[in-house]
Amino acid sequence: MAAPSKKSMCAVSLNPDQKADYRELRDFLSTLELILDQAYLGLVFVDTEGIIRFMNKQYEELIGVDRDATYGKHITEYFPDSRLPVVIQTGKAEMGWKYHYPGGTTLVVNRIPILRDEKMIGALTQCIFRDISELKDMARSLDLLREKVHTYKAQLSDLLKPKYTFRDILGVSEGLNHVKDMARRYAQAESPILITGETGTGKELLAHSIHNASNGRRGPFVCLNCASIPSELLESELFGYTAGAFTGAHNKGKTGKIEMARGGTLFLDEIGELPLIAQAKLLRVLEEKRVEKVGAVIPEEVDFRLVAATNRNMDFLLDEGKFRQDLYFRLSGLTLHIPPLRERREDILILSQHFLKQISTRPVEITDRALRALMTYSWPGNVRELKNALDRAVCLAQHGNVIDLDELPGHITAASLNRLNNPDQTDDAAEQLDMKRKFSDDEVLLIKRALSFCRGNKSRAAKMLGISRSSLYNKMERYSLN
Ligand SMILES: Nc1ncnc2c1ncn2[C@@H]1O[C@H](COP(=O)(O)OP(=O)(O)O)[C@@H](O)[C@H]1O
Ligand SMILES: [Mg+2]
Secondary structure, eight states: OOOOOHHHHHHSOOOHHHHHHHHHHHHHHHHHHHHHHHOSSEEEEEETTOBEEEEOHHHHHHHTSOHHHHTTSBHHHHOTTOSHHHHHHHOOOEEEEEEEOTTSOEEEEEEEEEEETTEEEEEEEEEEESSHHHHHHHHHHHHHHHHHHHHHHHHHHHHHSOOOOGGGSOOOOHHHHHHHHHHHHHHTSOSOEEEEOOTTSSHHHHHHHHHHTSTTTTSOEEEEETTSSOHHHHHHHHHEEOTTSSTTSOTTOEEOHHHHTTTSEEEEETGGGSOHHHHHHHHHHHHHSEEOOBTOSSOEEOOOEEEEEEOSOHHHHHHTTSSOHHHHHHHTTEEEEOOOGGGOTHHHHHHHHHHHHHHOSSOOEEOHHHHHHHHHSOOTTHHHHHHHHHHHHHHHTTTSSEEOGGGSOHHHHHHHHHHHHOTTSOOHHHHHHTHHHHHTTOHHHHHHHHHHHTTTOHHHHHHHHTSOHHHHHHHHHHTTOO
């Protein structure tokens, strides 16, 4: 394979055509040699007699002998125990063998018989790893990667596991305990469950607990918030799609949340926001227990438990034609309604104590008048709003261990002062914030009120409504409130 030397060229007399052919051949061979020199592998080729006919630069460096000097010599002159003659004899390749080279290096090699037109023309040695320590390094990295995958898998299954049980749902009120009782019973059934309640009342917490008490508790718990994803993407998120289902689709396809929830629970939060087309598809999945990916021809069987939640007034959505009757009937067989916090004020104290312990490492006390303010306020954002108010209070009370009126948000204390001064009147601030009760049918008004109360501050308004900022932006766009 090595390009013929100038000496041999002068010894033969050629006509001009032959010379041109010869030059072309020589150029081709030297290009080939250059290419083989770039290979990561060390290569040496011997003919059927065991005579070295070619070696690349990597191999030359490995044995430390000028390669030109080796051409024409028998391989055993350099490697007395070379197995290339054996491979030529048997015609069988030897893959992944260790070889101790003179000088102490141990390499991993393949020895391959080379055939042309089914006739043996020689054999090739490829050094796969230049040094056995390289292989060890790779094995070590592989072990490390394996370990990482193992850890991530464990973390993922932790994430998919429900975090809460019924014991985490705190409260002493009759209203809450009734819901917990019913939920415990419903958990055993197979049918879908619909949880209703204002924002921040603990719907997600209840869904987690239901999963944990259900027959599928060892399976995954998969959440999808229908309001947090643009409606065009919801369908593929929920049902998944096959490779190449549409332009822009990930070329490997996508597993939908329904499929991910196989053997466990799918929690569809804010189901009132599910587009009508997806509603029809979801109903079919529930009835047939089979899911059809976007672009798929054959539906796949899926077995999962659906728990849905909404803070919307479903009657209103049904009247408006925004929610399908048939899906609603399928979902509402087992309905759980969590009462708002203002209808179970007995829970405020135990919840406050619990959150304070969670938030602060040091013991924190609440003064009587601050507690009275908490007990009087109407909590339109329910338990979430209470938690946020206490978070802020602990932050403000950093130098003391006492939460007083000063540490509570103005509108909360205003509500309680108003009520103290005018016991017969409902307080302005509380009434203004008590939007959910009055306007639960009218989301537009609710958002407008929250925005005006927060003087246009969208982050605060979203927090107050118990929705994410992006979901507030989506809603504002939908209702042209910008
Ligand atoms: N009864 C409760 N006991 C303890 N924490 C609660 C309770 N209800 C709600 N929470 C907490 O309040 C917050 C809001 O609850 P979440 O389940 O997200 O409400 P929703 O889904 O109804 O908006 C969460 O931090 C949750 O842990
Ligand atoms: Mg929620």
